[in-house]
Amino acid sequence: MVMKVISINSEMRSIPAGEFKAKCLRLMEDALITQQPFKVTKRGKIVGQFTPEPAEEKVFHSVVGRSPGIKILGDIISPLPQEWTLPEYAWDKPGKLRKKARKK
Numbered sequence: 001m002v003m004k005v006i007s008i009n010s011e012m013r014s015i016p017a018g019e020f021k022a023k024c025l026r027l028m029e030d031a032l033i034t035q036q037p038f039k040v041t042k043r044g045k046i047v048g049q050f051t052p053e054p055a056e057e058k059v060f061h062s063v064v065g066r067s068p069g070i071k072i073l074g075d076i077i078s079p080l081p082q083e084w085t086l087p088e089y090a091w092d093k094p095g096k097l098r099k100k101a102r103k104k
Helices: 017-032 094-103
Strands: 004-008 010-014 038-044 044-049
Touching: 004 094, 010 017, 017 044
Parallel strands: 010 038
Antiparallel strands: 004 010, 038 044
16 A cells, blocks of 8 residues: 655645455545545556536525415414323324213
């Protein structure tokens, strides 16, 4: 395993084709993380170059912002009133809900 550093405007790693073939996925992942390109050589001649794309930052889009018809009325942070919540027996198992409902 021989790794050479070729300086063309900036330092760029040079990796033999056999090593690239054996460690392809790891080398590409490392290049994406470090944002440093590398060249693949075969018998000392450059046959390819891997240049990672710059990472794109994902922009947060609110669901409310996308829907102009949605309006928030009142307090959405505090707990629900007691009459809006499920009774205690409904939290156990779905089958018990049906049995209790029939008895009433």
